[in-house]
Ligand code: KG4
């Protein structure tokens with residue numbers, strides 16, 4: 556690692572502001588961020604790999620790991636430099652340990668651990684899902700707990716009841732596909748470019764959501780659980796048959812109708828969770844929480860039904876390292892540090908405060 560001429564890597568006591576460095580490499584974003592010990596984001600740098608994976612129509616794990624390896628040092632340096640020209644004092648380094656792509660995670664974990672060890676600061680392994688949960692507090696530091704948190708990303712659709720930064724119970728989850736997967740696969744069927752979710756969101760903007768009706772999957776079944784595999788099949792059959800039926804809709808209308816069905820289920824089930832657990836606040840986090848229709852509907856309902864809503868800014872919805880630093884900060888405050896033999900874990904599932 557070459558740190559010559561750079562004020563970035565500096566640990567231990569000094570007069571600078573004490574901070575947590577967060578590192579994220581679980582999928583196709585190489586990210587680093589610096590958060591002060593009073594919760595202020597000083598920098599958040601995200602290098603997306605969309606250009607690498609675009610022509611394959613999805614993330615290629617081996618290419619993701621290689622790109623993380625090429626980029627990680629530069630991204631961490633950039634985050635450190637943006638955080639403070641004279642360097643920042645690192646109190647700890649937090650790194651996503653899992654869940655995610657094994658080879659991609661290993662890059663971040665090895666780098667984070669080696670840097671922490673060489674600087675003599677504690678290392679904190681973070682669960683990616685917990686980092687998404689913590690992202691809600693980046694822009695809403697006084698958001699009240701207990702609350703319901705919907706984590707809605709490419710690989711997960713989980714409803715949590717969050718009582719304190721360290722206490723979570725899983726109260727609902729998808730039984731098959733994640734909502735992000737339904738967006739991505741639906742987008743592929745509509746011939747949209749990778750990554751599909753944002754492309755479908757953009758296309759749906761100029762469509763009429765009531766022109767094509769897709770039944771709301773699992774809305775009146777399964778309690779607080781979700782199921783999104785059926786709606787993809789419904790879209791497949793609709794696209795196959797629409798010329799035969801002579802349905803007068805545009806691709807924009809289809810995208811809008813499909814999006815509306817997914818979003819409505821996400822909102823309704825989250826509202827149900829709030830009523831069932833008698834809380835006043837909802838946070839919605841993860842890549843799909845960047846969806847413009849989901850955000851609009853949640854805001855409408857928050858006003859109408861008088862609950863508090865925490866939505867991260869869009870750049871904190873999709874994978875980033877500010878959320879990893881935030882989860883690391885929570886663990887830091889609880890005195891939960893990881894041992895040096897804790898390693899990357901692709902299948903790490905539920906949220907725990909310290910991931911290892
Ligand atoms: O949290 P994230 O960046 O990575 C995972 O942890 O999975 O989430 C990525 C997912 C993808 O499925 C992507 O298509 C979806 O979030 N996504 C969106 C939007 N932006 C990202 N889905 C719908 N509308 C969006 N605007």
Ligand code: ZN
Pocket residue numbers: 683687708709841842873874
């Ligand atoms: Zn994620």
